Amino acid sequence: xxxxxxxxxxxxxxxxxxxxxxxxxxxxxxxxxxxxxxxxxxxxxxxxxxxxxxxxxxxxxxxxxxxxxxxxxxxxx
Numbered sequence: 295x296x297x298x299x300x301x302x303x304x305x306x307x308x309x310x311x312x313x314x315x316x317x318x319x320x321x322x323x324x325x326x327x328x329x330x331x332x333x334x335x336x337x338x339x340x341x342x343x344x345x346x347x348x349x350x351x352x353x354x355x356x357x358x359x360x361x362x363x364x365x366x367x368x369x370x371x
Contacts, residue, residue, distance in 0.1 A: 306365060308365050309366070312362045315354060316362070329344045
């Protein structure tokens with residue numbers, strides 16, 4: 295994700311915060327999804343908990359994306 299913005303450092307602290315949330319949530323989502331894979335999961339893996347974590351990560355990604363759209367729309371107007 296950081297490579298998408300390598301050409302320009304975001305000026306706004308709100309943009310940087312949103313990008314950090316987006317990036318960290320994406321990494322967490324990837325990690326949680328790996329736990330659910332049959333070859334990666336252990337017999338003690340709580341699939342219901344993993345599912346809840348995946349949903350939370352997806353929500354955080356959507357929230358960060360919405361923040362970025364809102365911020366950039368306001369900055370461009």
